Amino acid sequence: MHVLILGGTTEARELAGLLAERGRTVTSSLAGRVSAPRLPRGTVRIGGFGGPRGLAEWLRDHHVTALVDATHPFAARISANAAEAAARTGVPLLALRRPGWTPAPGDRWHPADSLAHAAHLLPALADRVFLTTGRSGLAAFAGLDDLWFLVRSVDPPEGVLPRRTEVLLDRGPYTLQGEREVLREHRIGVLVTKDSGGAATAAKLVAAREAGLPVVVVRRPPAVEGVEVAEDVERAARWVRERTG
Structure with missing residues (x-):
């Protein structure tokens, strides 16, 4: 049971740590755009996949059983690539997205x-x-x-x-x-x-x-249609558990 987290966010690190504590095999993928990123628990890879086809090949080659897109809400291209790669391979995909901000009185x-x-x-x-x-x-x-x-x-x-x-x-x-x-x-x-x-x-x-x-x-770019969304780490961890046993 192998979970790939497309990460770089606080929620991605928290999810990787939580899944590792619960005995899951986790790989976190970072884009490599920050010189000294905060690294999550588990295996870490840095760099792109070469588009949706490359990501699909990586999912197959590494026997990934669940894919979590926990990238920044504005990483629209990566999210689109994840959706296409999941569709190519049949690997379940979840988008972990923290809620956006809402204005308060006085804003x-x-x-x-x-x-x-x-x-x-x-x-x-x-x-x-x-x-x-x-x-x-x-x-x-x-x-x-x-x-x-x-x-x-x-x-x-x-x-x-x-x-x-x-x-x-x-x-x-x-x-x-x-x-x-x-x-x-x-x-x-x-x-x-x-x-x-x-x-x-x-x-x-x-x-x-x-x-x-x-x-x-x-404003955030539009979400990828048809992709299930979780707004917090616990819900994402529950989704992974339901799909990987």
């Missing part, structure tokens, strides 16, 4: 459909931007020369950056007090985030609410 959220849409909204909101959307895709903001950006990421950003940019290398979870200090020290006027969900990075939303700041929230 000033501005939904965006993409990073490009978020960039379009910014000039009307403020001229000092706290950008917490990760290290990729920042070229969408590169033409906003009148704005100043604080870009936070685990590793140095890649690709083209806005002309007026300061980079803050840091890794969550983040505290509320720490987020308050970031907003105050850098005189932030607007926060930009993806709707990642979870508690590890939610403190910035509370800090922005307290400061009365607008928040541009990039």
Whole structure:
């Protein structure tokens, strides 16, 4: 009984540990985009599979009996590849997705459909931007020369950056007090985030609410149709147990 977890998230690490404790053979696959990832229990492989066909071959060659897609909610391509590979092989597939954030009283959220849409909204909101959307895709903001950006990421950003940019290398979870200090020290006027969900990075939303700041929230890509979803680790572990005995 071999479970493959497409991981990189907190929930993926928690699930790997829980399944290992319960005697399951677990392999966690990480994309390799972070230089020093937090490793889960069990076997770990790093790097891509070569698309859905390569993933299907890996599932067959390693006798995988259950596949869990516990990647980031915005890893749409990986999720689509997992669905196609599962369909090719008949391996049961579950998507482990933490719920998205919901606005609270006092929030000033501005939904965006993409990073490009978020960039379009910014000039009307403020001229000092706290950008917490990760290290990729920042070229969408590169033409906003009148704005100043604080870009936070685990590793140095890649690709083209806005002309007026300061980079803050840091890794969550983040505290509320720490987020308050970031907003105050850098005189932030607007926060930009993806709707990642979870508690590890939610403190910035509370800090922005307290400061009365607008928040541009990039919506998640659509979920892959036909794939069963669990919103927490215990439900995912139960799903694995039901399919692997």
